[in-house]
Amino acid sequence: MFEHRGVTAALHPTEPQADPRTEIDRLRERMRRMEDGLARPELDALPGLSQVIRLRVGGSYQVDSASLALALMAGPSRGGAWCAAVGLSDFGAEAAAELGVVLERTILVPEPGEAWLEATAALVDVASLVLVRPPARVPEAVAAKLSARLRKRSAVLVSIGPWPRAEASVSLAEPRWTGAGRGEGHLRSRRVVLEVRRGSAPPRRTALWFPEPDGSLAPASSRWSEGEAVPSRWSSRERVETREVG
Amino acid sequence: MRTMTVWCADWPVVAALADRDLPGHLPAAVFAANIVRACNGAARDFGVRRGMRRRDAQARCPELVILDEVPERDVRSFERVLAALEELRPGVAPLRPGLAALKSPGRFYGGEPEAGAVIAECLVGLGVRDVRIGVADELFTSEQAARCAGVQESFVVPPGESGAFLRTLPVDVLDEPEAVSLLKRLGLPGLGDLARLPAVDVEARFGARVAWVHRVLHGGGARPLSTRTPPPELVCEVDFEPALDSAEAVCFSARQTAERFVAQLAARQLVCTEVLLVVEADGAVASERRWLHPRWFTATDLIDRLHWQLVGSLRVGDIRSAITRVRMVPETVVPEGDHADGLWGGTDARVERGIARVQGLLGQEAVVAPVLQGGRSPADRQALVPWGERATALRPRGLPWPGSIPPPAPARVFPAPWAADVLDAAGRPLAVLPRGALSGDPARFKPGGAETWQPVAAWAGPWPVDEQWWEGGRVLVRFQMVGVDGRAWLVTFDGSGWVTEAAYD
Known part of the structure; x- marks a missing residue:
């Protein structure tokens, strides 16, 4: 809670005195950071994703893509936390493992039915991150109650789909796959733009390779270079080579 | 030391037929690599013999029941015979599945033939019909005596007459194919002929086992039996009087038994990873289910499994009357050192409790753990295992799986x-x-x-x-x-x- 450097500064009055006004500003700044920042630690994030969005405990987040949700889950899961997913009957376990989710510490409730909210609330008690796909519109009051529980249990909720009063909404825009052509090759990597919206502020856009050919995430150059943009169409094959196996 | 040998004839066939709930009078044979390893009397009447090829055996007896050789099954099912013998007379030496030796009870049951009758009656009660008993001065002779006895009868060789009895037998009883063949080629067809050879030459020419039989023929060769220590009784059961008809009441009453079950295993530094829960209603088995645990069962886990099993059986209608007994049978136990927690970490008890709450809300199957396996389509490459059960029969991931889609995998x-x-x-x-x-x-x-x-x-x-x-x-x-x-x-x-x-x- 205490910043080590600040404490030592207070204990050593021999250091050069700063201007009182800037000192007050600095203290105010520290107060503000303690109120909304330091009091709520952040969960671990994947290396490529950490500069785009960091999940603060007690918050609820809204995403619009399954792979983005899995990538957000991979950070805390790799760090040793338990994660849960409610209502994801189409959970891609292999994709999750490729992104770094530790499946041994993953709890799935694929078909919670009507009781999805109760299941989510019970899992918030044990998991650091709960992924949920709400089957219907979520009332504000329910979200507020769950939010109190999240803060109490120091957990994070990530919703695939609309969530009222989400702390941030991350959407995956302009996906461009590379590797596939007119029948040849296969999907290798994808360049996306992640848009992070907080409140009514304009969205912050970051270009990412998600995933890179080796499966990791990495920032992409902001300008879209035409060479890698369009899936390669230069080699059109008349006949499709077949590989029969059985 | 007088020794009694109990021989359950054709044990592999008897055990296999009992395992498949087939009647014992059917002609049946146990095969390994398409060769008859053992057959029962009904099959022998048709001319089926040991060492015969499968197609020859089936040609002689088309309705022959074909059974696979499973040595573990023979040993496992012989266990209850050993337990029954230990009830009658402690100090039983299992020789192989189907054959056990014990110190002759002497006059305790009134005499050796009477003791044999008591044992035969006990084993027939267990469903072993073809049991033969031999009594003699030492192990080898008593085994041969048992093979000479009639069904459910005893053959007693009086003290000091082992040599005379054995001298009448052919050398085939030695169970050493090479030595038997050599003896026959040397023109020595009976054990009496073997007895006339000098002891030193027998040892040098035919090996230790034949030399031992030679000593037996001359009145020596007695060996102490290596008796086994009976395994501890780890099965726990609880009876309900009056009978209970709700799952909650049964679970509440079975809690102490579950704790005793875990505690007695823990006293032997064991933990149970697979348990068979048997629920009896009105004296008949109403529900039986085997549960696997990803780590090991605690008392709470056992009660959880019992609750799920009871709720499921009551809903399906397997249990129609009130429950009178619950039995917990440890199927697999392992030393607890294999599963010890690390000093830091291990599965969080808090997490298990939270998951149990969701399972109580939605049912046990609703909470699953994702695991990866091999396969071609993305759906084949993953499996969802109900939480608290162990993944079984997963396809190996290391194989090439031609035709599978290269990564990245779909989300x-x-x-x-x-x-x-x-x-x-x-x-x-x-x-x-x-x-x-x-x-x-x-x-x-x-x-x-x-x-x-x-x-x-x-x-x-x-x-x-x-x-x-x-x-x-x-x-x-x-x-x-x-x-x-x-x-x-x-x-x-x-x-x-x-x-x-x-x-x-």
Whole structure:
């Protein structure tokens, strides 16, 4: 809670005195950071994703893509936390493992039915991150109650789909796959733009390779270079080579 | 020391028939590598013999019941015979499945033939009909005496007459094929002939076992029996008087038994990883289920499993009357050192409790753990195991699995594929011809669900897979398709139409 450097500064009055006004500003700044920042630690994030969005405990987040949700889950899961997913009957376990989710510490409730909210609330008690796909519109009051529980249990909720009063909404825009052509090759990597919206502020856009050919995430150059943009169409094959196996 | 040998004839066949709940009078034989290893009396009447080939045996007896050789099963089912013998007379030496020796009870039951009758009666009560008992001065002679006895009878060789009894037998009883063959070729067909040879020559020429039999023939060779220590009784059961009819009441009453079950295992530094829960109602087994635990069972885990089993059985209607008894049988126990927690970490008890709450809310099967396995389609490459059970029969991931889609894996794998549509440039439905060629290039597609039609920006494939063609399986041809909106799908042609199996969301 205490910043080590600040404490030592207070204990050593021999250091050069700063201007009182800037000192007050600095203290105010520290107060503000303690109120909304330091009091709520952040969960671990994947290396490529950490500069785009960091999940603060007690918050609820809204995403619009399954792979983005899995990538957000991979950070805390790799760090040793338990994660849960409610209502994801189409959970891609292999994709999750490729992104770094530790499946041994993953709890799935694929078909919670009507009781999805109760299941989510019970899992918030044990998991650091709960992924949920709400089957219907979520009332504000329910979200507020769950939010109190999240803060109490120091957990994070990530919703695939609309969530009222989400702390941030991350959407995956302009996906461009590379590797596939007119029948040849296969999907290798994808360049996306992640848009992070907080409140009514304009969205912050970051270009990412998600995933890179080796499966990791990495920032992409902001300008879209035409060479890698369009899936390669230069080699059109008349006949499709077949590989029969059985 | 007088020794009694109990011989349950044709034990592999008896055990295998009992295992499959077949009556014992059917002609049956146990085969290994298509050679008869053991057959019962009914099969022998048809002319089936040990060492016969399977097709010869079936030619002589077409209705022969074919059984596989499972040595563990023979040992396991002989265990109850040993336990019954230990009830009558402690100090039983198991020789092999079907054969056990014990110190002769002497006059305790009134005499040796009477003791044999008591034992035979006890084993017939267990369902072992062909039991023969031999009594003699030492082990080898008593085993031969048992083989000379009639069904459910004893053959007693009086003290000091072992040599005379053995001298009448042929050398085949030695059970040493090479030595028997050599003795016969030397013109020594009976044990009496063997007894006339000098001891030193027998040892040098035929080996230690024949030398031992030679000593027995001359009145020596007595060996102490290596008796076993009876295994501890680890099965726990609880009776309800009066009988209970609700799952909650049974679980509440069984809690102490579950704690005793775990505690007595812990006292032997063991933990149970697989348990068989048997619920009896009105004196008959009403519900029986085997439970696996990913780590090991604590008392709370056992009560949880019992509750799930009872709730399930009551709902299905397996249990119709009130429950009178619950039995907990440890199927697999391992030393607790194998499962010890690390000093830091291990499964969190808090997590297990939270999961148990969700299981109580939605049912045990509703909470699952994802595991990876081998396979070709994305749905085949993962499995969802109910939480608290161990994944079994997973396909190995290390194999090459030709025809599987290269990474990255799709983030959404639909449990039931969506019906999709793919058109070529002329607007006709696209088809994959029997030789694997496409009828055109895909131009527009609709992944199904709530998705709309859109032009194809890029596509890759095909990955044709012809699985289980010998059972009428279909050829599946998979494609990766990227729409103009940039999203990619895994679309499959299944011979008649198109489905969407997964999405690269």
